Structure formats: structure tokens, C-alpha cells
Amino acid sequence: MRTELCDRFGIDYPIFVFTPSEKVAAAVSRAGGLGVLGCVRFNDADDLENVLQWMDTNTDGKPYGVDIVMPAKVPTEGTSVDINKLIPQTHRDFVDKTLADLGVPPLPDDEEKSEGVLGWLHSVARSHVEVALKHPIKLIANALGSPPKDVIDQVHAAGVPVAALAGSAKHAQRHAENGVDIVIAQGHEAGGHTGEIASMVLVPEVVDGLAALGVSTSVLAAGGIGTGRQVAAALALGAQGVWMGSAFLTAAEYDLGVRTEGGASVIQQALLAAGSSDTVRRRIYTGKPARLLKSRWTDAWDADGAPEPLPMPLQNILVSEAHQRMSESSDPTTVAMPVGQIVGRMNEIRPVADIIAELVGGFEDATRRLDGIRDN
Amino acid sequence: MRTELCDRFGIDYPIFVFTPSEKVAAAVSRAGGLGVLGCVRFNDADDLENVLQWMDTNTDGKPYGVDIVMPAKVPTEGTSVDINKLIPQTHRDFVDKTLADLGVPPLPDDEEKSEGVLGWLHSVARSHVEVALKHPIKLIANALGSPPKDVIDQVHAAGVPVAALAGSAKHAQRHAENGVDIVIAQGHEAGGHTGEIASMVLVPEVVDGLAALGVSTSVLAAGGIGTGRQVAAALALGAQGVWMGSAFLTAAEYDLGVRTEGGASVIQQALLAAGSSDTVRRRIYTGKPARLLKSRWTDAWDADGAPEPLPMPLQNILVSEAHQRMSESSDPTTVAMPVGQIVGRMNEIRPVADIIAELVGGFEDATRRLDGIRDN
Structure with missing residues (x-):
């Protein structure tokens, strides 16, 4: 399974995997795909530096990338203390009451409370770029669309291509005009930030929209992909x-989060149990619509009397300690976890290499089946 | 492009097209697909009989099918006069005020007011089955899932297979257990009644769910399909x-609705202008969630103060005269029209044969491209 992207990135398969886990990212790169490490959880640039040093020595010289979260428009900036003043007390009260109702334990007295994911802030995302460019990264992706022009120029000057997520052909065209090299067409069924248009419609629309501009921007399909058949469908489009992203949250190498006795994390346990109908697309995680695992936490925000979510970046700061408390509890029914509809197919913990092998083998099987239909 | 369904139905291509227009249905069958005529608009069984007689003489002996709308559970039954009593006056007032606000003209004094689509009622849908079975139909599809067991038996006794729409693997399994022969896996992006799960995830889930049962039920993919690339993706899944369905609403042969000077109908004009983001999934058409073209009519139901839609069949009876008035006005911004996200690709009026030719040619191109990726 080779496309032009394989030569361009020096990878065996055009499979790009976003993951917050460096263990998973490195395993993907070693297995012939491109592991893309999510940086948003690193509020401190030194932590990212340490992890990228680990990546450099654990990827066997194979290429890898990083993913930042930088809104195209600069949001409210400042320290979390300043921003905290913008959060209404009624919202704080709702979060406190909900956690109490759900029986989520408080943090231990000696544990530092999360300030929220500050990676959304331009200053922090810029520090991620600075740190990453000191490493032999092969891609910087931005989960929220085009980064600012000067960041694109900075990354290009280092010889690194830029990828950006898009939920419509119009967004994709804007990214290309801004100098983005790879558009990730992210369908409605995807986990995390996602638009209204499903992959089946979105992917060819983005491909054709870019072709109409006459640009050579490449397109990656995202949303609903977890098997080789789905890879074949995405490439057919x-x-x-x-x-x-989602399909690698239940990789054996994924080591974030509190472990259960069986070895899986609490969140993995929740993901393994979920079906494809068990997601919701809500603004409660970041302030922008993101697909999340349905849980008692998301149900609480859907109930009568729940407040409207706040805009980015306030909403994530509002709920950051709640996320921390839930992820440290051992109750898989109260989790706040972005995941796509493909969660219905995530039914076992598998090594990254096995997942990649199925994607490649399943792609080949699907295309041979199509040959039979065509040549019959 | 041949699958087992081609031999089973005596068709050239495994392309099944639902359409309310007998002109389109017949053209699809003549072009090598299976035209499936929607019966729900025929409140009077004699009208359906006349149209099926027309089909019999205009399909060149090629196979065709019909589509009925029969809820699995028997809804409130009775004449429209009885049912009318169940509709709150506040809902009627909202509809009247909205039409006035939108400037939709009243019906001419001499025109009979629509009683609403009574095809949802079991008695009417059963009359459709009775009439259809007197014709050489090759398929009866039910837009709302499994028909009642006795209807399935009646259709099977006539040697005709039954198809049913499903929005989840669980529904598909239930249909198969009820004796349904073909499951139509209808993704979130589809027009009309549709669930939450997008085609990319739903189709393989339904295929695998039926395989797990060990049944030979066939699967058709629906939702987001308008080009040969999308056919290839659906078969890859x-x-x-x-x-x-949607893609044939702008067929040249489609002759329902008020014409504009340019020859297209008012609704076709609205469809040609719409992008893939211009649909909404709402309960306002029938009482069950259905994807519709976004219009000033759907906006009115989304506005603050709009009432909650009524359950099926009340909602359609509530809005039936409004639908009639809007479709007879010549304003493309006030239409009530089910359509999928593929509407963004419906940008010209084309003969049915041209649409089918692109589907077949585009499928071949896409699969050859996949061969290159596989064998590279």
C-alpha cells in the first residue's frame, strides 16, 4: 500500500496516527506508518523536550511528527489565573455538584491540581513548535486548522511540512492558500473536534476543492477509519x-491513565465496552464541538438545567480539574474522553504492529474484492 | 461492476435508486440499475395502480421495485379527521404564523388541501403492498425497517424479496431475524430518516453483524453516495x-413539483444551489429524525419559541398543507425537502443515464487507482 506520501515521508504505508502517547507514536513509526505525538498535554515545554528525546532514541531512525493545537484566531491570552476570572460561578457550581452526584473522589491533598490544558494558548503552542523543531520531526500538524502565517513560515524554514485539519472544502482551500501542505479531511464521525459533514461526502469534496485551486496539497482522510476496508474506502474517495487516532487508544503500548487490575486503563476499559452509538458531539470538552465517549459526565451536561458550555479556552479550564479527578478515579462510567464512532470496533487491546498489519492486509483484501466486482 | 445482486435481480449494476418519480425509476431500470418507486405519496391506491401500469409499459421489461413506509410498530390509526384532534392548537398556530412570516401564499380556493401523507398508516401501506404485488415488481423496500411479519410472508409468498432500512447493526440483525432479505445500511449523512452513525462506520458494522448471525442477507450502502468513487468506497466497506436517492432528485427526468422558467423545478433549483453543509437532521418532517434541505422553513423550527415536533404520524399531518403550499410557491428558500449531504455535489440537471454512466465509470477509475496503490 504505497502512495506518493510514502516516498515523501520515507514511510512504508500512508498511515498517519495521532496519539497522545509517545509509546504508541514510536511503535507506529517503527511499524511503517507515521506516528504523530500530540503535544497539547504538555503545559511545560521541558516535559515535551524530554519526551521528544525519548522519541529520538526509540523510533529506530524512522520518521515521526508532532501535533499542536493552535486556533487560527488568537483567543483570550494570559495566565490561567487571569482567565479564571472569566468563568462564571454558576458553571463552577454545576461542575462541583455534578462530580459530587457522580461520586467522583476529590484529588489527594498532596496532588497538584491541573491548570487546564494551556496548549490551546498561542504562547504554549508556540513553545511546542520551538521545542519540536530542535528534533528531527517530519511533520507538524495543527488540530484546529491553519496555524498563523509566521508559524507556517517558521516550520517551512526548517524544512518541515505542515498539516491542518479541515471539516469542509472551504476550510481546506483556505488552509492550502495559507501554505498548508497536507489537509486532514476530518469527517463528522471522527473523535475530537469535528464538523457536520461525514467522511463519505467530505473526503472527495476536499480532494476536488483543492484540485480546483490547482494546488498540490495532499489529503488525508480522518473519521471512521479502523480497519483495512475503511482505509480502502478512504483511498477510493x-x-x-x-x-x-481513536483506534490506537486501545493499543497495548498506550500507557496513559490509571490502570485496572487487568492491565488496561480505566479509559481503555470504557472504550472496549462502547458501541458505535455511544458517542456524542458536544462543546463541553473544549468549547468547540468535539466527539466524546458518552458517559455519565456527558449525560449530566445534556440534562435539563445544565449550563451552556463556555467558549474556548474557558470551557477546558473550567473542566480540567474535573477531567483530572475522573481520570484518576477507577470508574469507567465517568470519563471525559474524545473518541470517534469507530469505538464500536475497538473491542480488544492489540499491539500497534498488529493493528497496522490488519490495516495493510485488510486494504489488500478489500481492493482484490473490488477487482472481482469490476472485472466480473 | 457486478455483484451477486446483479444475477439475483437481473440488473447490470448493483445500483438501487429510490425515487418518488416514476419517470426516474423507469429510466434507472432501463439504464441497468433497479428503479424503486416510492409509494408514500399515493394516498389513493388507484393512483398507485395507474402509475405502476405506466411503469410496466415503460421499463422495457427491465426489473423495478417499490418502496413503502410502514413503521414496525403500528402507530395511531384512523382517518385523518380522527388524528387531527390529537394536534395541539399551539402547533397549528405556529405553522400558520410561520407561513405568513415567510410569505408563502395560501392555496387557490379551488384546490383540495392535502390530508397529509397517509402512507405512514398501516392500512394505506398495506394497500400499497396489495396493489404492487399485482405487478411484476422485483423488490419491496420498507423505509422504516422491518414490515410486520405477515406482510413479509405475503410478499415472500409472491416470490418477491423484502428490503429494509437500518441505522445500526442491531436493527439490521433484527430485520434479518424477521426474514428481511436485503438490509439497506443508511448512514447519518443520508437524506430522509437517518440515524447517528455515519456510513464509513455503519456499513462494515452491518455487514459484520449479519455475518455473525450466519445469514445470507445482502447489504446495500446508503448515505453520501453520488459518484463512482463513493460507490467504490461503499463496496470496499x-x-x-x-x-x-438524493442524487436522482436533480435528474432531468424528475418531473414532480412546480417548474421554473428554466425548466428545473423550484425544489431542484434549491437543491442545485445547496452545499454539503446545507442540510439539517430534524423531526419536523415526519416526527422521526430525517435529514432535510436547510431552508427558511427549517430555520423557523430551530428558532427560539418554536414548538417541539409531534410524534409520527401527527407531525406530517400538521405540516402537510404547509408542505403543499411551499411546494406550489415559487420560492426556493422555503422548501421542505428530504435530501442527504451529497446535495453539495448535485450541481447540474443530468439525464439518469448520464448519472449511471458516471457511477460505473467512476467506480472503475477508483478501483484501478486502488490497484496502483496496492501493487506499487
Whole structure:
């Protein structure tokens, strides 16, 4: 399974995997895909530096990338103390009451409370770029669309291509005009930030929208991809590769989060149990619509009397300690976890290499089946 | 492009097209697909009889099918006069005020007011089945899932297979257990009644769910399909054929609705202008969630103060005269029209044969491209 992206990135398969886990990212790169490490959880640039040093020595010289979260428009900036003043007390009261109702334990007295994911802030995302460019990264992706022009120029000057997520052909065209090299067409069914248009419609629309501009921007399909059949479908729609995330949350190498006795994390346990109908697309995680695992936490925000979520970045700061408390509790029914509809197919913990092998083998099987239909 | 369904139905291509227009249905069958005529608009069984007689003489002996709308559970039954009593006056007032606000003219004094689509009622849908079975139909599809067991038996006794729409693997399994022969896996992006799960995830889930039962039920993919690339994607996902609807609303042969000077109908004009983001999934058409073209009518139901839609069949009876008035006005901004996200690609009026030719040619191109990726 080779497309032009394989030569361009020096990878065996056009499979790009976004993951917050460096263990998973490195395993993907070693298995022939491109592991893309999510930086948003690193509020401190030194922590990111340490992890990228680990990546450099654990990827066997294979290429890898990083993913930042930088809104195209500069949001409210400042320290979390300043921003905290913008959060209404009624929202804080709702979060406190909800956690109490759900029986989520408080943090231990000696544990530092999360300030919220500050990676959304331009200053922090810029520090991620600075740190990452000191490493032999092969891609910087931005989960919220085009980064600012000067960041694109900075990354290009280092010889690194830029990828950006898009939920419509119009957004994709804007990214290309801004100098973005790879558009990730992220369908409605995807986990995390996602638009209204499903992959089946979105991917060819983005491909054709870019072709109409006459640009050579490549397209990765994201949303709903977890098997080789889905890879074949995405490439049939005109994408040059796939961008995956959810399906690797249940990889054996994924080591974030509190472990259960069985070895899986509490969140993995929740993901393994969920079906494809068990997600919701809500603004409660970041302030922008993101697909999340349905849980007692998301139900609480859907109930009568729940407040409207706050805009980015306030909403994530509002709920950051709640996320921390829930992820440290051992109750899989109260989790706040972005995941796509493909969660219905995430039914076992598997090594990254096995997932990649199925994607490649399943792609080949699907295309041979199509040959039979065509040549019959 | 041949699958097992081609031999089973005596068709050239596994392309099944649902359409309310007999002109389109007949053209699809003549072009090598299976035209499936929607019966729900025929409140009077004699009208359906006349149209099926027309089909019999205009399909060149090629196979065709019909589509009925029969809820699995028997809804409130009775004449429209009885049912009318169940509709709150506040809802009627909202509809009247909205039409006035939108400037939709009243019906001419001499025109009979629509009683609403009574095809949802079991008695009417049963009359459709009775009439259809007197004709050489090759398929009866039910837009709302499994028909009642006795209807399935009646249709099977006539040697005709039964198809049913499903929005989840669980529904698909239930249909198969009820004796349904073909499941139409209808993704979130589809027009009309549709669930939450997008085609990319739903289609393989339905295929695998039926395989797990050990049944030979075939799967058609529906939702987001308008080009040959999308047909290739649907078949890559494991479907044995595709079920399309929206893409044929802008067929040249489609002759329902008020014409504009340019020859297209008012609704076709609205469809040609719409992008893939211009649909909404709402309960305002029938009482069950259905994807519709976004219009000033759907906006009115989304506005603050709008009432909650009524359950099926009340909602359609409530809005039936409004639908009639809007479709007879010549304002493309006030239409009530089910359509999928593929509407963004419906940008010209084309003969049915041209649409089918692109589907077949585009499928071949896409699969050859996949071969290159596989064998590279």
C-alpha cells in the first residue's frame, strides 16, 4: 500500500496516527506508518523536550511528527489565573455538584491540581513548535486548522511540512492558500473536534476543492477509519493516506491513565465496552464541538438545567480539574474522553504492529474484492 | 461492476435508486440499475395502480421495485379527521404564523388541501403492498425497517424479496431475524430518516453483524453516495450494492413539483444551489429524525419559541398543507425537502443515464487507482 506520501515521508504505508502517547507514536513509526505525538498535554515545554528525546532514541531512525493545537484566531491570552476570572460561578457550581452526584473522589491533598490544558494558548503552542523543531520531526500538524502565517513560515524554514485539519472544502482551500501542505479531511464521525459533514461526502469534496485551486496539497482522510476496508474506502474517495487516532487508544503500548487490575486503563476499559452509538458531539470538552465517549459526565451536561458550555479556552479550564479527578478515579462510567464512532470496533487491546498489519492486509483484501466486482 | 445482486435481480449494476418519480425509476431500470418507486405519496391506491401500469409499459421489461413506509410498530390509526384532534392548537398556530412570516401564499380556493401523507398508516401501506404485488415488481423496500411479519410472508409468498432500512447493526440483525432479505445500511449523512452513525462506520458494522448471525442477507450502502468513487468506497466497506436517492432528485427526468422558467423545478433549483453543509437532521418532517434541505422553513423550527415536533404520524399531518403550499410557491428558500449531504455535489440537471454512466465509470477509475496503490 504505497502512495506518493510514502516516498515523501520515507514511510512504508500512508498511515498517519495521532496519539497522545509517545509509546504508541514510536511503535507506529517503527511499524511503517507515521506516528504523530500530540503535544497539547504538555503545559511545560521541558516535559515535551524530554519526551521528544525519548522519541529520538526509540523510533529506530524512522520518521515521526508532532501535533499542536493552535486556533487560527488568537483567543483570550494570559495566565490561567487571569482567565479564571472569566468563568462564571454558576458553571463552577454545576461542575462541583455534578462530580459530587457522580461520586467522583476529590484529588489527594498532596496532588497538584491541573491548570487546564494551556496548549490551546498561542504562547504554549508556540513553545511546542520551538521545542519540536530542535528534533528531527517530519511533520507538524495543527488540530484546529491553519496555524498563523509566521508559524507556517517558521516550520517551512526548517524544512518541515505542515498539516491542518479541515471539516469542509472551504476550510481546506483556505488552509492550502495559507501554505498548508497536507489537509486532514476530518469527517463528522471522527473523535475530537469535528464538523457536520461525514467522511463519505467530505473526503472527495476536499480532494476536488483543492484540485480546483490547482494546488498540490495532499489529503488525508480522518473519521471512521479502523480497519483495512475503511482505509480502502478512504483511498477510493481520493485521499492519499489516512489519519487515525481513536483506534490506537486501545493499543497495548498506550500507557496513559490509571490502570485496572487487568492491565488496561480505566479509559481503555470504557472504550472496549462502547458501541458505535455511544458517542456524542458536544462543546463541553473544549468549547468547540468535539466527539466524546458518552458517559455519565456527558449525560449530566445534556440534562435539563445544565449550563451552556463556555467558549474556548474557558470551557477546558473550567473542566480540567474535573477531567483530572475522573481520570484518576477507577470508574469507567465517568470519563471525559474524545473518541470517534469507530469505538464500536475497538473491542480488544492489540499491539500497534498488529493493528497496522490488519490495516495493510485488510486494504489488500478489500481492493482484490473490488477487482472481482469490476472485472466480473 | 457486478455483484451477486446483479444475477439475483437481473440488473447490470448493483445500483438501487429510490425515487418518488416514476419517470426516474423507469429510466434507472432501463439504464441497468433497479428503479424503486416510492409509494408514500399515493394516498389513493388507484393512483398507485395507474402509475405502476405506466411503469410496466415503460421499463422495457427491465426489473423495478417499490418502496413503502410502514413503521414496525403500528402507530395511531384512523382517518385523518380522527388524528387531527390529537394536534395541539399551539402547533397549528405556529405553522400558520410561520407561513405568513415567510410569505408563502395560501392555496387557490379551488384546490383540495392535502390530508397529509397517509402512507405512514398501516392500512394505506398495506394497500400499497396489495396493489404492487399485482405487478411484476422485483423488490419491496420498507423505509422504516422491518414490515410486520405477515406482510413479509405475503410478499415472500409472491416470490418477491423484502428490503429494509437500518441505522445500526442491531436493527439490521433484527430485520434479518424477521426474514428481511436485503438490509439497506443508511448512514447519518443520508437524506430522509437517518440515524447517528455515519456510513464509513455503519456499513462494515452491518455487514459484520449479519455475518455473525450466519445469514445470507445482502447489504446495500446508503448515505453520501453520488459518484463512482463513493460507490467504490461503499463496496470496499463490504456492501454488495448501493442504495441512492438524493442524487436522482436533480435528474432531468424528475418531473414532480412546480417548474421554473428554466425548466428545473423550484425544489431542484434549491437543491442545485445547496452545499454539503446545507442540510439539517430534524423531526419536523415526519416526527422521526430525517435529514432535510436547510431552508427558511427549517430555520423557523430551530428558532427560539418554536414548538417541539409531534410524534409520527401527527407531525406530517400538521405540516402537510404547509408542505403543499411551499411546494406550489415559487420560492426556493422555503422548501421542505428530504435530501442527504451529497446535495453539495448535485450541481447540474443530468439525464439518469448520464448519472449511471458516471457511477460505473467512476467506480472503475477508483478501483484501478486502488490497484496502483496496492501493487506499487
